[in-house]
Amino acid sequence: MNKQHNKAKKFGMVIDLDKCTGCGACMVACMAENNVPFKADETNKLDSITWLRVYKLTNGKSFPNADFCYLPRPCMHCEGSHGHSPCVSVCPATATDYSHETGIVSQIYTRCFGCRYCMAACPYHARYFNWWDPVWPEGMEKYLNPNVSVRMRGIVEKCSFCYHRYQLAMEKAYYEGRREIEEQEYQTACTQACPAGAIVFGDLDNPEHAVHELKKNPNAFRLLERLGTNPKVYYISSREWVRQAGDNYLRQEGKSEKN
Template identity: 75%
Template sequence: MTQDNHGKAYKFGMVIDLDKCTGCGSCMVACMSENNVPFKEDETNKKDSITWMKVFKLTNGKPFPDTDICYMPRPCMHCGGKGDHGHSPCVSVCPATATDYGYDTGIVSQIYTRCFGCRYCMGACPYHARYFNWWDPKWPDGMEEYLSPSVSPRMRGVVEKCSFCYHRYQAARDRAYHEERRDNIEEGEYQTACTQACPAGAITFGDLNNPEHEVSKLVKPDTHQCGKPRNPKAFRLLERLQTNPKVYYISEREWVRKAGDNYRDGEWEKSK
């Protein structure tokens, strides 16, 4: 285990090919059922709906016939924080140590029974990846039977977010120990629900520290620059804030890559 994320520890990450995403929402559905995400009877107000994985709709703003649309799935970015030292925007501000950075996995955890609902982490997250339980979860009759036993449901008044299906990592790690492989987990052994559910194969998940894993091959993370992608078609959301996310996006379309960050007039052209 290292404190800088550059060593032998895992650094799980995700690559989403935005040119493949059709915006079907399968990832959102899979995530909700996998992680017992509560829902409301009336979901019209999206700003208090809990969506660990949320698909944003982006447009290039041009009139027909040049209109182009991109669907952008957004899980928790599991930021490494400035310098990739694990001081994620949310982890560093949580007053009760209810969210923590796993130096062995690079995953940002959320301890529901520790969180007392101050929502400071939500204010700190520029991606709106954190959600507050405004209500107690209310499952339709019989639905309790279908809840995943591996993920604890959350109570009213606490914050929750995508965990990169951490329970799947735990299961894979347990299996590896049982089979005397120590913590040597194969790429296919630990995959998130959204990755497996995507019908277009737009989502890839794996260990960014392992050059053999598909995620590393796709984005070629530069360890000297806190994992910045070397693939020119790849980018991370709000790279300039130095949050150092572990979710990468790929697109051939220039306007999509530009939409991934903020640029003042003329800056984008210069940065190309």
């Protein structure tokens, strides 16, 4: 068929935890871009919707040997094996789907009926349920982004790798007679905002994209890799205890001998 048909892409992220300062700009950039609502009290983190959440990891040692590291957690856009990511496998409404074109796990709000199976299935707590109607104080609806629909009560939402930005970039490319987009044409809001330059986003399979090389860094790892979720978010840390914290290792398992 058409040889010019889009090459399959596998969008992913490499987050340098040595550079991440835990400032939270990515969280707010995401909330501002994706019309994420807020309540008067957001201190119960179980019902606080943050598509991208920055976790704080500690090494468990006592003063003065204590150390900590921040870890931003978007949706991992798990590939599983052949697109069988944990959430996609359990959704009875086909409201979440794995795109073989982009490698992005979608969430189709109008299909979701709020059973929350996907939340139970996701090992990364990347999915959030709208327990309440989204309400903005009077006048604040003005800043809502028309590219992302506002979610209503009773459905699940999560990070989309700013898929609407992909759509806009593709539309622009098509309009200009191109079939492919450049690396910089499609970047997520968090990547763009990160003042430390810790987040790098691109096509993991494209050798011209920075993430292609970065993911091969010897200090690169993924979260809960042993579950076989095959996530598309890589982390880099020069600290061994951080890399260890990325999975449920047994106490001495996998540690280098000198430690």
